[in-house]
Amino acid sequence: MNHYIAITLLLAFSLSADAADIDPAASKITINVEKSGLFAAFAHNHTIAAPLASGHLDVEKRTVELKFRSQEIKVLDPGAKESERADIQQTMQSYKVLDTARFPEISFVSTTVENTAGGSSAPKRYLVRGNLTLHGVTRPIELPVSFSEGHYTGKVTLKQTDFGITPVKIAGGAVKVKDQIEVVLEIVPSR
Numbered sequence: 001m002n003h004y005i006a007i008t009l010l011l012a013f014s015l016s017a018d019a020a021d022i023d024p025a026a027s028k029i030t031i032n033v034e035k036s037g038l039f040a041a042f043a044h045n046h047t048i049a050a051p052l053a054s055g056h057l058d059v060e061k062r063t064v065e066l067k068f069r070s071q072e073i074k075v076l077d078p079g080a081k082e083s084e085r086a087d088i089q090q091t092m093q094s095y096k097v098l099d100t101a102r103f104p105e106i107s108f109v110s111t112t113v114e115n116t117a118g119g120s121s122a123p124k125r126y127l128v129r130g131n132l133t134l135h136g137v138t139r140p141i142e143l144p145v146s147f148s149e150g151h152y153t154g155k156v157t158l159k160q161t162d163f164g165i166t167p168v169k170i171a172g173g174a175v176k177v178k179d180q181i182e183v184v185l186e187i188v189p190s191r
Contacts, residue, residue, distance in 0.1 A: 022055030022066070026188035034178045046088060046177075047076040050106075057189060062113040064128065068106040070098045097165055099135060107133045108141075116144070123148035134163040152187040
């Protein structure tokens, strides 16, 4: 549940010739976490929102920087009871997952942005490579991103264990969070 964030950061970016900053309020990063294990049918998957604290695009240099505050990441889980969401939120922010007290920030800094496709009428496509820092660990990631109708969209799968996070287990491991999490982003440049 904690990795969501990491992912999140990642990628949100490519560059639009007419934008220099990212609109944190209009941008949306969602982390999808699935369960596995013998009794996984009795548990539910998690949907997490990772609000963007700040973001910047440098069009000329083709760079992107994103920052998240780990304590602002929220468990949405629309089908869960409020008490269940609160328990999941507490676990996600604890030392077991994000450890927000020790690691208050998640960041992504691009190293390259490569134009991979897209003509004048087709969505523009980019491959954004960079470093994601999550849970005190910095790892390189690659994120395919599309730009269409003023929004950058992309999806990346991350492994929690790559960032020093042990997937949560309950009921003696009969229900556990999968190591892989999916980060889905929609990044909106400021106008």
